[in-house]
Amino acid sequence: MSKTKYTYAVARIRALEVSLFSDMVIEQLLACKTAEQGLQFVREKGWGDASADMDMDAVLKCEEEKAWQVIRETAPDMSVFDVLSYPKLYHNLKAAIKAVCTETKDLNIFYDDCSISGEEMMQIIENREFQRLPDHMAAAAEEAFETLLHTGDGQLCDICVDKAALEAIREAGKKSKEPMIENYADTTVAIADIKTAVRAQKTGKSADFMRSAMAECGSISVERLIRAALAGADEIARYLEETSYAGGAEALKESPSAFERWCDNRMTETLKAQKYEIFSVGPLLGYLLARENEIKTVRIILTGKQNGFSDDAIRERIREMYV
Amino acid sequence: MNIAGEMGIVLALLGAACAVLFAGIGSAIGVGIAGQAASGVVTEDPSKFAKVLVIQLLPGTQGLYGLLVGFITLSKIGILGGELADISVTTGLLILAACLPIAIVGLLSAISQGKTAVAAIGIVAKKPDQFGKAMLFPAMVETYAILALLVSFLAVNGIPV
Structure with a gap:
């Protein structure tokens, strides 16, 4: 069965x-x-x-x-799609933390189609009931909330939530036990790390900053990426050429939008094989991502x-x- | 009535039961899984109902083959006529063995055919004009069920009672 x-x-x-x-x-x-x-x-x-x-x-x-x-x-089992719904869920968390800290209330900034709605998220943050959040969210939510409240630094709060989101995506990928989903989750994290490295290099951020923003993943080494980012844009491209993101290095030299396009195309390319699958969750994931792409x-x-x-x-x- | 004396007919009946049971189980699984796929397609495009129904039914034939062999066996040993034949243990075992090809091949080929039918339904979903080709793939599996039917049929018929 x-x-x-x-x-x-x-x-x-x-x-x-x-x-x-x-x-x-x-x-x-x-x-x-x-x-x-x-x-x-x-x-x-x-x-x-x-x-x-x-x-x-x-x-x-x-x-x-x-x-x-x-x-x-x-x-039959929606939990394997967590990797796709987590970005929206974490967006809701980020939006709720900021809305509570700035004492504004605008429900239009939330996504409705995820497991915790904007209104509920606002209540949780307002009442500091972090234990009501899923396990993978609770600690990051509390840390991000405290950070924003005490330092007023929106970027630090963002980094904290974004990193937790990436870690949750990777965990969900592993937990799904579906190679296709695991691969998708790993690629998502790797691409987010590469984007962070590129931006951090351009804005001259420190290694510690990058370390706090990047999540571990299987296909690239965070430490090597940080070292490359500290050494310059060419070093990042050179490092990527050693990994499975070699084509991205070329796109990265062209422009940031070319890189994003390359990332999406690479994912579509990987998914194309799912058109011939008949008994696995792959085609569902393929369809969902194809629609998002479309x-x-x-x-x-x-x-x-x-x-x-x-x-x-x-x-x-x-x-x-x-x- | 002693058990040893009746063992022959018991074995022969077991053969008939195996043919119907296993081939039937295989077909039920095969038609069931193909039916799931057919439902998926019809949910989105009801106009493809007739085409996917034909493909869904392909794994159903093994059950019929099993029934046919079971029927011949029952009539051979006299259960259908109401007059039980006098069957030795050896003859009973022979009939049981004769029923095995369609029982085992029927079970496995129907499941395989069901899976192939699912894939073929996928072809019809995307390219309805390729229906003829789509039907051929699961039909290929049928060959082996027919071969097994042939052997079971000839063997049951050939055993003197």
Whole structure:
């Protein structure tokens, strides 16, 4: 039974993969003259819901919700998707800590579609009931809250929460016992570490600062990355060339956006094999990430057109599609 | 009625039971798993119902083969006619052995065919125009169930009672 528990879910995902955007559809979207035309184009493809007057954000949010809805309906065990929901959960934590410390209350800054809603998170932080948070969050939440309260330094608070999020993602990946998810979690942490190293190098941060911001992961060595960052941008690229992120080194030299694009493309490339899996959770993860990637790409194109970017500037940021 | 004297018919009946049991279990598992996949596809696209139903049914044939062999055996040993044949232990064992191919191959091939049917349903989900090709892959597994049926059928028929 355990080997076949994803049969229904995978078949449903297979049927849904047909409606994912291919590279050709993205080209068509890119050919639209204005953002309005682009939005109309995706609406014709079935994006958004039946209500007539949806703006871009509403359409994209609706699509994100649809993707998670499918997974919630089909997946026999949602815990394997923790790696994907933790960033939102930790975002809620960060937002709640800041909202409580600055005594503001705006529920629009929270994500609704995660296990602890914005309102609940606000209550937990206000009443300092950190034990109500999941184990992996409690200590980091308390530390970040105290730090922000006593030092007023938003960056220190962010680092504390972000590092805890990365560690939780890696742990969740390991706990899932699914190689695909473990690999995804490890790559997510590694890429976050690389981005931190690049930014820290540019802003001249110390080794201690980097150590407090980076989380351990299997595919790169944090210590070596820190040493490379202290030595300069070229050293980071040189170190990356020794790892499985060698292609990223090239992209990093080009521009930060090229690097982000490379990271997403690499993930899509790894996931493509999941299109031929039939009995594992892989295709579900593949679909979910493919949808996120698709929504991100449509957002990039539409906002690019809204702000009058040239087609070339938009194209540079377009991700490879899953199908 | 002594047990040793009746052992022959017991063994022969056991053969018929094995053929129906194992081939039936295999088919139930195979059709069940393919049915899960078929449900997944129909949830999203009900127009593919007929196509996925045909593929779902492919692993069901082993159960029918088992039934056929079981039926022939029952009629051979006289259980169906109401007049029990006088069967020696040797003949009983022979009939039991004759039933084994469809029992074992039926069980395993139906499960394998079920898994292949799931994959084939995936093809129909993405490329409905490739239905013919998709159906061929699980149908290949059928070959071995038919070979086993053939041997069981010939063997049960050939044993003199």
